[in-house]
Amino acid sequence: MTESKSKKADIFTVSKAARVSPSTVSRYFNHPELLKPATRKRIDSAVRKTGYIRNRAAQTIHGIRSGTIGVLVPTLDHAIFAEVVQAFSDTVSANGFTILLASHGYDLQREYAILRKFLEHRVDGVILTGLDHDEAVFQLLDSQEIPCVLMWNYSATSRYPSIGADNKQAGRLIAQHVLELGHRRVACMFPPTHGNDRALARREIVLTTLRAAGIEIPKEWMLETVYSISESKQDTKRLFLQKDRPTALICGNDILATGALYGATASGLTVPDDVSIVGIGDFKGSSEIEPALTTVRLPARRIGQEAGDAIVSAIIDPAAGKARSLNCAPEFVERRSSAAVKWSG
Known part of the structure; x- marks a missing residue:
């Protein structure tokens, strides 16, 4: 040798x-x-x-940056989170940083435990997904005085700088579209909202917007379905095979809406002639399925890039202060899965 x-x-x-x-x-x-x-x-x-x-361990002991940023997401199983994380990773990598990525499965207690692990590894900054987190998480970040950005959701009153879309605005846009098409017999399908402030905000504003138009959704038309095309397909089949069925279905995200399209076809229905189906997200592939999905675009790549720039700036130049919150506005995208109501049931 x-x-x-x-x-x-x-x-x-x-x-x-x-x-x-x-x-x-x-x-x-x-x-x-x-x-x-x-x-x-x-x-x-x-x-x-x-x-x-x-030897990073030796360097961090002496106060030198580790060159890593901890990124916590609810799941790695969805295309929309993969897109935002990829854009974030590309942005910070161009500035010499690497990410430590972990998912907590919508378990806020598990999120706290993972955050502690990140801090033990002396990450230079932390990215959390969404606005709502256990108070212990915020206290831990406060005590360590480490740069943190809340990615994916936006709120002008967020505890830490938030860079993302306003989910209430996204929900309002899709509900208003369904109303403008003349639908009164409307069903909804949303994922479980525990530990998921995105789904909760969308669901609440959709229901509020429909109620303001005099529409109350029957209990049997208010579906809660996990993030799964197969599960949403099965739940939608049960909904559409009922004698009394809706003319429109609002889905909390494009994953559920994709399964709903398959469920409608399996039930012998034509979209949008028999039923309109809409989603939120504009995930990759939403424009390619048949019929192409009407949805609200959440600008995932821009959110990832802006969050990356913000956290890098906060790490490199702490004297400049905290990053500023940024609303990456959602955009309504009309395609072929929705149409004016053709029957009243």
Whole structure:
């Protein structure tokens, strides 16, 4: 075994290979934004060539940034969260940061335990999904004085800076569309709202908007279905096979709406002639299914990018203060799954 292979590379090995000073190599890891792109590229090549791995544990003891950001999401099983996390990761990576990603399964107690693990790993900042969290989570963040951004939801009064969409606005847009089409026999299908402030906000504003128009949804038309195309298909089949059925179905997200489209077809119904089906989210594929889904677009990529820029700025320049909340406004998208009511039942 050669000497170069038997001895682990250190920062001096890298600086020699890159023809820069050891302090410049250190700056490459801790403040890459301060270096010219050409210098970063040369050091990156040297790091790869020498196989250098820095000791983060030793660095964090001395107060040097870990270069990591903890990201907590409810689930990794949905395309919409994958899209926002990917955009966030791309943004912070361009600034020299890596993400630690974990999901809590809509369990706020589990979220607290994961947050503690993140902090034990000395993350430089934390991203939480949504606005509502256990008070212990906020107290822990307050005590550590660590930058935090609430991603995906927006509220002007959020405890920490929030960057995302206003879910009440999204719910209102889709409910108003159904009303404008003349539907009075309306059913709803939403996911469980425990630990999910997004679903809760959408459901409440949809019901409020319908009530303001004099529409009360029968109990048997108010469905609660988990995030699953197969489950929403089965629940929708049971709904549509009833003798008394709705002319429109409002779904809390596009996953449920996609299953509902399959359920309608399996029940012998034509969308939108027999029933209109609408969703919220505009997930990847929502424009490609048949019929293309009427929905409300939540700008996932923009939310991820803006949240990434905000947390990086808060870490690199803490003197600038907390990030500002930002409303990435939802946008109504009309497609072929909804139409004016053709029958009254």
